[in-house]
Structures are given as structure tokens and as C-alpha cells.
Amino acid sequence: MSIHEPTTPTTDPATDAPAVPAEDWSDDLFVEGADWESLPDAIGEDTLTINMGPQHPSTHGVLRLVLDLQGEEVLRLTPVIGYLHTGIEKNAEFRTWTQGTTFFTRMDYLAPLHNELAYCLGIERLLDVEAPERAQAVRLILTEFNRIASHLVWLATGGMELGAVSMMIYGFREREHILDLFESQSGLRMNHAYIRPGGLAADVTDDFVERCEALLRYLPGRMREYEQLLMKNPIWNDRLRGVGIIDRDTALAHGVTGPVLRAAGEPFDLRKSAPYCNVEQYDFDVPTDVGADSWARFTVRLEEMRQSMRIIRQVLDDFPTGPVMVDDKQIAWPSQQALGADGIGNDPAYIQHIMGESMEALINHFKLVTQGFTVPAGQVYSAVESPRGELGYRITSTGTNKPYRVHVREPSFVNLQAADVMSRGLTVSDVIVVVASLDPVMGGVDR
Amino acid sequence: MATTEQLTAYLAGAFDELVTDVAFGELTVHVPAERLLEVLAWAKDDDLVDAELLSDVSGVHWPAGEHVVERQTSTTGWPDYRTSREQGVIEVLYVLRSIRAGHHLSLAVQTPDDDPRVPSSTAVYPQAAMFHEREVHDMFGVDFTGHPDQRRILMPDDWVGHPHRKDYPLGGVDIPYKNDKTIPPPNERDLREVVR
């Protein structure tokens, strides 16, 4: 189905040369944001409307900010988004449930495991299964490490945008160690597709606990270094304190959740109010601050990293054994894979079973791989606490092997609504601080 | 924190003519479009429900016709899924969350898909609903009456069509880039809808 009229032929029939000279083809890309006339009128005579982005060194990705300025002071900020819209939600309707994991993990690309976790928790609710204890523990450990990694990227890019370029190097250096852990378990540094409906894609390696503990020994010292670098730094203080104030009621009126809301004093955390992955067994605090400005958001995120390490420490102390995938043949095949002599990971006992012993098992495995499992009809909303706020999936199923509709409630999308009210009356350089402290990830905003 | 049963009973007491539906631990209230603002305002002000946060506004398109998934009972034990609609609907779903109490509930509004019109919840949640309703408008074509700034948010401003509707193709739409007139149609992988 064509949504545009058929376009003119490419070749001139008389001469068979291209109908439009090659130099002019940049003018024919008519699909652009030609919205300048529709933007609100200037408020006064001194008002200047300026466009920041979408390609800009200091906006967090492809975000376009239209600022109405009076001199240097911002009267209104209009975020224009959609420059990274990928159609992930629609694309998932044409793939199986397990393949959807690979799509959704690329939305919020700084915290991919959280995307996968919320999606798989929703499917498990529809399937009415629960992932085994070991899988829940590994999921919790990896998502908390992902929270630390995401906050490190926030520190790194936020520091770089504010001019503290050393933070960029330090933040990404620490993140490398966490990514090493992810790579050793899931095979990928980013966008893992490791958390699958029913459990995990494969069991963790034998040295998983040692690797995690090594990281837990290494990270706190580094975090002390950041605090020494930043906490008393006069430039950091001046640029963050008092900038971008949003109090609790205004934040909730805008739908803001996550560290921004917690920095306004409201201790709302989905790990406490609607716990998942057995997190209620572990002892941790929800850091809040009363400042409600960018400095408060900075301290809240630093403290969240510490609390994540506390949770990981407790999970490691009590690390369960057992399978990592639910024991239902309709949903997943066994994942007790071992590295074979040919260097390929396989489960020799399972292969013996499906190839030699049981025809039904072979057919079942074939169907699982090609068609995927089916999920009962229904609708759920499943939410987790991602590093940016409440990440929710509204999953609708009609009883087949493909999702009927998956909608994602992404925290960055909602938090960006508050950028306007947070930057009224500030200067342009403070707008950078405000957007950086909101920590939007444009992949999640635009999906 | 109110449990789902308590909330259901409380809602039935307040609005006994509305259909409430508890499935998979989710409480969903089906609200006709003209009563949406009333229910939202009540949920926001009420002490028990205390829906301070509008978490999410999303849409699902159920086109007209029959949608049958058969043979489920024999293979999975689930009942056959069978719906048939003469009038396609777009279902707009709201998630309301209480911060103090920690519970959440969903509202579902159905509107015909050839002229979808829903009162805008910016009347009750002036800021939280802005981007969400713009997205549902962009993706499904729902007209939220009373929304102060209803324009496309994710697609380019001059885009034609509403991508998340079921009658919109996944890809293969013409974009006139000069040097390549045809974008190949998507590889939909021939994943037929199957039931085990």
C-alpha cells in the first residue's frame, strides 16, 4: 500500500538521462520537520526563537530543542522528538515473542537489560509461569549492574557536556569493566537479548560470582574518586546547584518518575512498591534528596549506584543454584549448555535426546525455534524501575506466537515533558544542565 | 496499599454500571468515551484510589472483521480465541498509578476506528497527558478533543497515515529519495500466525 502518489520516473524518456540532475537531489527530500510556521508566535518584540539540535554536541542524542529566548533567558522550551523513531513497537508485531526481546533491548540502549526484563516479566505473567530462583537472582544482579553502568554514562556525558571532559574518560573506563562482565555472560557488550521469557538465554559462567565480586571490590574506590573530583569542585557546584528546580507536585503532574522525582523528596521506587525478581528479600534504601535541583539529582544517582552495589552484594551472598529457564517444554528448551570440543556451546545430553531418542522432542524443539511459543490471550501492564524511571510494557496478546501489540511506557519520553517547566527563566547554558540532569535516552524517547 | 480485590469492590461501589475486569492481576475498567473525564477526575481526587500519576496512555487497534485463533483447546487447553467486530475499534488504555499507596489501575476507552474521538485527559492531567496523547494521535489517528497542541510527535510533520494501525504496512512505503525510488518491502519473515 503506497501512502504517496507514484513519483515521477527517474529517467527522461527522450534522452534516457536522469530526469533530475544529480546536484539537485538534496532538495527533494521533502520528508522534513517543516514546522517552523506552526510554532507558537513570538511573545514580545525581543524574543528570539532558536533551534538547538538535532545534531548538537551537547544535547543528549538527537533531541531538538526550540528555545524562545529573551536575550539569554529562556521563556519557553519546546522539545521536538521523533528523530530516532524506529518503529520498534510495530516491528515486534511481526516477530515471535522471543525475537521481540532483540528489538526491545535496543530502545533504551544504555540500560538494555531493563527493557528485556520488563518485557519478559509481562510475558511470564500472561503465561502464568515464574522464572526459577537462579534466573531471578542473575536478572537482578545484571540489571543492577546495568543501573550502575547507565549512571556512569550519565556522569560521563553529563560531565562532558558541562565541560568536565575528564569525567567522560573515567565514566567510560569503569563502564568497560561492567561491559566485560556482560560480555562474558551474554556474549555481547550492549543490547544483549539475554533475558528471555521464562528465564535466561543461557546459564552464567562458572566464574560469574568471582567476576561480580571483583567488580564490587573495584567500583567503590572509583566512586570515591568521582566524589573527590566533583563534589567540592566550584564549577560543578555553581552549574548544578539551584538549576532546574522541579518540586514533587509539579513532577508528578508531568508524569515524571525515577531519580528526578526522588530528588524532589518523594521516595517512589517500583522496586519497593511493586517488587519483581525477589528484590523484596534484600535490604536497600531508596535515596532521596530535598533540593529538587540538578545537584540533588546528581547526589541521588551517586547514592543509587551505591545502593545497587549493596543489593548485588546481598544477592551474591545467597546465590541460588538450579536451572535458569522454566521447566516447561512448551516455552523453552533446556539451556544447560557446555562448551564442546568443537568450540560450540551445546548441551550434549539434550542433543542426544532430541536426535536419538524422542521424535516429539525434536518436533517440539523445531517448532520452538521456528515458530516460537504461544501466549494466552490477554493484556498486562508490567513495569520495572529502570535507571530513568518507570519503564512499563502494555502487552496485548491474542493467543498466537506473535505479539498483537506491545506499547512501551518509556520514562525518558515522559520526563522530557518536564524540560519546559524546569528551564523557564534559565540561561541557555543552564538548559544543557537541565536536559543532562533529566538523563533522556533518545532511543527510548522515540522508540 | 489497596489490593486488586479491594479496589475492584470499591470501584464497583462507586461506578456500578462500568465493567471492571480483573485478569492476570490487572484491574481494567471499561469506560465509555463520554464518561472518561468524570472517571479520571474522580480517580485523581478520591482518597483510596488516589491516582496522582498518569503513567501511560496507549492505543490498540482492533480492526473490523473476524479474528479467530482456533484449535487452542486441543493443543494448549486454552479456550479458542474468537472475536468478531462489525465496527473496528481503537482502544485507548490509561494507566493510573498511586504514589502513596503503590497500586495502579487501567482504564480502557473504545472508540470507532473510522472516526476515533476521545476527550483529552489534559483536562484532568494537564501536563502528563501531553506527549502521550500526541503519540496516540500520531500513531493511530485518534482525535483527542481539547488537547492544546495536537500534532505529530514521532513521525515527520507531513507524514501521511498512522503507522501503528493494523491496516498500515510495516514497510515498503514510498519515500522520494532521488537516487532510489523504491524502498524494498520489508522482510516479514513469513511468520504465519500459528497456534501450537
Place this chain on the structure above:
Amino acid sequence: MGLEDKLPSGLLLTNMERFVNYARSASLWPATFGLACCAIEMMTSGGARYDLGRFGMEVFRASPRQADLMIVAGRVSNKMAPILRRIYDQMSDPKWVLSMGVCATSGGMFNNYALVQGVDKVVPVDMYVPGCPPRPEMLIDGILKLHEKIQGQTFAEQASGMPGQRPQLPLAQGV
């Protein structure tokens, strides 16, 4: 520099070409065009472990006028494509484009209405680096191959990319 259009390459200018190409490739300055997940891997390869500074590329110029190399890192949506083209046009010659990741190379796994199925529909690309996202080592490998390509270019080839004459795109004839 019009002389070299007319002379067959290699006649007078070989050493000059080699020197100029070496200078160009040894300090390619990338323009920041990070879009999505590949942008994070690009930032990582500029970081401490995989150091792009070894190749003279740690300075990511914000202004396209000051940059030589545009690394298109990430998925290019249809809304972003005109902006991509505009940034490319603003870069001054000589300029190169490296398409990083499968989404930039061919649309990647997102074969749908929202993405441009390959940025070579919008800008001419000199090097394609596949991966989702490519490891920083893969990106550096692509950059080094691009260095070799630049070093192998003669002035006559480079002249065809001068302002006023666009190089022929591989798909220009409506494949």
C-alpha cells in the same frame, strides 16, 4: 588545484599525493553524528581502553565545517535523513563518510517504515562497518581501512569530489 585534473596521475605529483594523503588520513577529525547505540560504542572507542587518539581522531568536532569524517553511528529515521544530508553538505571537502553499524549500512533489523534502509541512499559512503553495535575494535578496523583507502587516493580521484561535482553514487541509476 586544477593542474592535476589534466595530468595523468602519477606524473608529477606522486610524492606530493602521498604526503597529502598521509596528512589527511593521520588526523581525520570526526564530526559528531552519533544517533543511537552505535554512538555509545563510538564514544567508547574514543575512551580510554580503545583509544582513537592513537590515530589522531580523539577530537570530535561539533561543527561539521571543521570535520573531515562523518561517522553515521546509529539508525537514521526518515525524519532525520534531511538533516543528515544537510550536515554532510556543510562539511568542507575533502570529506569521507563511514557508516557504522548495520542500521546505518542497510537498515539493520529494522526493515520498516520508519528508517532509511541504508544511509547510502542519502549520502555517499566510503566505508561500511557492520555490527550491532560493532565492537570498538571493529570500528577501529574500519577506520584503519579507510585510512588505507585515503592513502591510496590520487589527486585526480579526489578532484572529482570537489565542490560542484558530486561523486557518482552506486545506486544513482535507479537500481
